[in-house]
Amino acid sequence: MSETDESTASDSTPVEGAATDEEPSSAADDAAPAESSSDADLTELVEDDPETHTGDDGARYAPLEVEGLRKEFGGIVAVDDVSFDVEEGTLTGLIGPNGAGKSTTFNLITGMLDPDEGTVRFNGEDITGFEPHEIANQGLARTFQIARELEEMTVLENMMLAPKGQVGESLWRSILPITRGSVREQETEQLERVWEVLDFFEIDHLADEYAGNLSGGQRKLLEMARALLTDPDVLLLDEPFAGVNPSLEKRLLEHIHELRERGYTFLIVEHDMDLIMNNCERVIVMHQGRILKDGTPTEIKESEEVIEAYLGGEV
Amino acid sequence: MSVDDLRGRFEGLFERDVTLVLAVLGTIYLAYILAGVAFGYELRGQLNSIANLTFYIGVFGMLALALNLHWGYTGLFNIGIVGFMGIGIYVTALVSKPPVAEGGAAQVGGFGLPLFVGVLAGVVVAGLFGLLVALPALRLRADYLAIVTVAFSEIVRFTMMSRTFQTFTVPDTIDLWLFTFDPAADTVGLGGGGGLILNYTDPLEALLRALFLWEPYLGFVAFVQQNFISNNPKPVIDGVVYGIVLLVGVGLFYLLLSRTGKSPFGRVLKAIREDEDVANALGKDTDRFKLTAFVLGAALMGLGGILWYSGRGSITPPSFRPNITFFIWIALIIGGAGSNTGSFLGGAIFAGLLYEGPRYFKNLVETAFELGDAPRNFGEAMAGFASLDPMPFVLYTLDSISQLRLVIMGVVLIWLMHNRPEGLLGHRKETASSVDLARPGSGGSTGNPAAADGGEEQ
Numbered sequence: 060m061s062e063t064d065e066s067t068a069s070d071s072t073p074v075e076g077a078a079t080d081e082e083p084s085s086a087a088d089d090a091a092p093a094e095s096s097s098d099a100d101l102t103e104l105v106e107d108d109p110e111t112h113t114g115d116d117g118a119r120y121a122p123l124e125v126e127g128l129r130k131e132f133g134g135i136v137a138v139d140d141v142s143f144d145v146e147e148g149t150l151t152g153l154i155g156p157n158g159a160g161k162s163t164t165f166n167l168i169t170g171m172l173d174p175d176e177g178t179v180r181f182n183g184e185d186i187t188g189f190e191p192h193e194i195a196n197q198g199l200a201r202t203f204q205i206a207r208e209l210e211e212m213t214v215l216e217n218m219m220l221a222p223k224g225q226v227g228e229s230l231w232r233s234i235l236p237i238t239r240g241s242v243r244e245q246e247t248e249q250l251e252r253v254w255e256v257l258d259f260f261e262i263d264h265l266a267d268e269y270a271g272n273l274s275g276g277q278r279k280l281l282e283m284a285r286a287l288l289t290d291p292d293v294l295l296l297d298e299p300f301a302g303v304n305p306s307l308e309k310r311l312l313e314h315i316h317e318l319r320e321r322g323y324t325f326l327i328v329e330h331d332m333d334l335i336m337n338n339c340e341r342v343i344v345m346h347q348g349r350i351l352k353d354g355t356p357t358e359i360k361e362s363e364e365v366i367e368a369y370l371g372g373e374v
Numbered sequence: 375m376s377v378d379d380l381r382g383r384f385e386g387l388f389e390r391d392v393t394l395v396l397a398v399l400g401t402i403y404l405a406y407i408l409a410g411v412a413f414g415y416e417l418r419g420q421l422n423s424i425a426n427l428t429f430y431i432g433v434f435g436m437l438a439l440a441l442n443l444h445w446g447y448t449g450l451f452n453i454g455i456v457g458f459m460g461i462g463i464y465v466t467a468l469v470s471k472p473p474v475a476e477g478g479a480a481q482v483g484g485f486g487l488p489l490f491v492g493v494l495a496g497v498v499v500a501g502l503f504g505l506l507v508a509l510p511a512l513r514l515r516a517d518y519l520a521i522v523t524v525a526f527s528e529i530v531r532f533t534m535m536s537r538t539f540q541t542f543t544v545p546d547t548i549d550l551w552l553f554t555f556d557p558a559a560d561t562v563g564l565g566g567g568g569g570l571i572l573n574y575t576d577p578l579e580a581l582l583r584a585l586f587l588w589e590p591y592l593g594f595v596a597f598v599q600q601n602f603i604s605n606n607p608k609p610v611i612d613g614v615v616y617g618i619v620l621l622v623g624v625g626l627f628y629l630l631l632s633r634t635g636k637s638p639f640g641r642v643l644k645a646i647r648e649d650e651d652v653a654n655a656l657g658k659d660t661d662r663f664k665l666t667a668f669v670l671g672a673a674l675m676g677l678g679g680i681l682w683y684s685g686r687g688s689i690t691p692p693s694f695r696p697n698i699t700f701f702i703w704i705a706l707i708i709g710g711a712g713s714n715t716g717s718f719l720g721g722a723i724f725a726g727l728l729y730e731g732p733r734y735f736k737n738l739v740e741t742a743f744e745l746g747d748a749p750r751n752f753g754e755a756m757a758g759f760a761s762l763d764p765m766p767f768v769l770y771t772l773d774s775i776s777q778l779r780l781v782i783m784g785v786v787l788i789w790l791m792h793n794r795p796e797g798l799l800g801h802r803k804e805t806a807s808s809v810d811l812a813r814p815g816s817g818g819s820t821g822n823p824a825a826a827d828g829g830e831e832q
Contacts, residue, residue, distance in 0.1 A: 195657030209648035215811040220641050221656050227638030234633045246809045254813050
């Protein structure tokens with residue numbers, strides 16, 4: 060194939076290209092955790108979103124608001140009147156025993172399921188009933204409980220898939236000689252970012268590997284890296300530590316904390332009570348489809364209901 | 375780009391694709407030429423045999439490539455290929471056949487438009503039917519799409535045979551809202567069970583005329599007649615040249631589809647094949663991608679059908695039975711779904727060995743061993759075993775080799791499924807990107823292997 064000189068043939072500017080050169084968010088200037096062995100600079104990854112800058116009037120801006128969410132599966136109420144919001148720049152944990160409705164809530168928020176009642180608002184817009192891809196394009200990215208990699212695609216292909224607004228996703232732009240140059244240009248720029256994120260998550264040595272050959276932990280890393288490349292405001296992580304060994308768990312947590320300091324917002328579903336208690340500013344406890352308690356880790360630990368319904372039941 | 379760099383590129387190319395394709399094609403052609411020598415073919419016979427082989431390599435190569443877009447890339451289980459092929463050639467016939475009044479023996483005429491208009495119309499209409507099938511069906515999961523497509527291809531075939539659509543009388547003037555026109559056609563239709571006589575300009579002639587090569591071509595034919603083949607060489611040369619045209623067509627299909635594959639678009643298609651929910655969660659409107667891919671593939675299948683049948687004197691509905699669809703599937707499975715080079719190789723190997731091969735094998739054995747007449751039925755064939763004489767059975771088997779072809783294909787398919795389900799080139803990394811994904815600024819494409827890895831629990 061003779062595509063060698065096409066990249067120079069066209070000089071049109073790709074739509075998304077400028078985004079990577081934007082000013083880094085101010086949060087990025089904070090000191091990174093000392094443990095981070097990566098020398099990758101993530102500042103360029105963070106989009107400068109005007110909505111993320113709130114005044115110092117105390118109340119933090121909540122990009123994600125859930126109100127009165129309800130979902131039934133053939134008579135069984137999986138999620139019942141669930142309301143909460145996720146404040147910007149926080150790590151919010153959603154915990155509860157098996158079958159509490161955590162994953163269903165996730166699926167309702169991200170459009171994989173349609174709620175029977177209730178609304179989901181994201182950045183002030185009602186996104187209830189939107190298609191998953193529309194929600195993702197609003198800036199709400201998710202990972203899956205069981206890491207779902209695109210197995211017969213390489214790690215690099217997995218990563219290159221994620222960025223939004225790729226001009227080459229139009230068939231005609233990709234095949235026509237005149238426009239293919241701009242596609243190549245954009246992909247080249249995108250590639251730099253992809254490598255930065257690979258470095259950040261320290262999976263760059265796996266770049267050419269098929270995603271299906273990765274270990275469970277590596278898949279979790281890849282999935283989070285991939286979600287990050289969609290430039291989300293809020294990341295919803297569905298059990299990111301399930302099946303991950305302690306040392307990788309520690310690394311994942313470091314990554315999450317570092318990203319949070321850079322302005323990302325996280326909502327994490329997790330089984331592990333201690334992990335959530337030690338790392339989240341705010342914890343939402345679900346039980347039998349309902350919200351049992353919503354508060355700081357200290358409040359949750361002292362709550363009689365929670366101990367009875369959740370901890371007490373388990374011990 | 376330096377000379378070394380350029381050479382490196384070409385060497386890489388040779389290592390990967392071109393060598394393999396040329397080696398396989400060379401082997402097949404050599405085998406056919408040797409078989410021709412064994413049969414004692416003159417030049418004319420050899421050319422005929424080569425033209426025939428090239429024809430099937432061309433059409434199966436193209437159709438396997440088109441199917442690869444559906445199945446290999448997007449994971450769309452289309453088993454209605456022949457339906458799109460049929461639509462392509464029937465629409466071409468309807469548009470380009472001359473009206474009955476000028477058409478000689480034909481009972482059903484067409485609109486008498488130039489052939490290239492017909493081909494274009496055939497491709498577009500095949501694509502539109504692809505849209506029609508895909509719109510409701512793509513919301514269903516894989517197996518249901520398969521049922522819808524195979525049903526669709528049978529509906530197409532029954533429509534071709536139907537008496538209702540056999541002939542229509544076209545009114546002298548057609549009054550459309552904005553304009554009125556006077557079609558040349560008098561009687562059009564699908565011809566029913568008798569099919570359609572393709573009495574338009576010979577497609578090769580139409581193509582060569584369009585390229586202003588018709589006169590030189592006739593000169594060349596005359597030259598061959600004087601020097602090599604004295605007795606009417608034109609049909610033979612036509613065949614060879616048409617074969618070459620088909621191979622050029624394959625090249626264009628390959629170019630188009632590898633560009634489609636090696637792009638962000640192709641990357642999303644692959645992602646849909648692997649896990650549609652993930653693609654969706656990453657913000658890709660998967661329905662749109664599936665629809666586009668399905669329509670493009672269907673249009674290419676229509677073109678494949680046109681190129682397959684347009685050179686024939688006539689088309690009849692029985693040519694469009696689902697077995698053609700399964701031939702193309704076998705070709706794709708041999709070559710390896712997911713790889714464009716593999717798809718073409720699969721098409722070539724299928725055409726050379728499984729589709730045309732058994733017949734040549736039979737002729738070869740018969741020429742070599744001067745065998746007698748074959749038994750007329752299975753009973754007689756088995757009767758030989760009573761006197762421990764296997765010859766009647768062998769002869770019977772050879773005699774029925776065209777029917778046994780399907781059995782051979784089945785055996786090959788089962789063997790492949792067990793031993794090499796990914797096909798010849800299926801699991802190769804045809805990276806879905808328009809650029810090299812190596813780390814920018816570094817030579818190799820792997821990162822620093824010394825970096826900490828996340829694979830502790832392996």
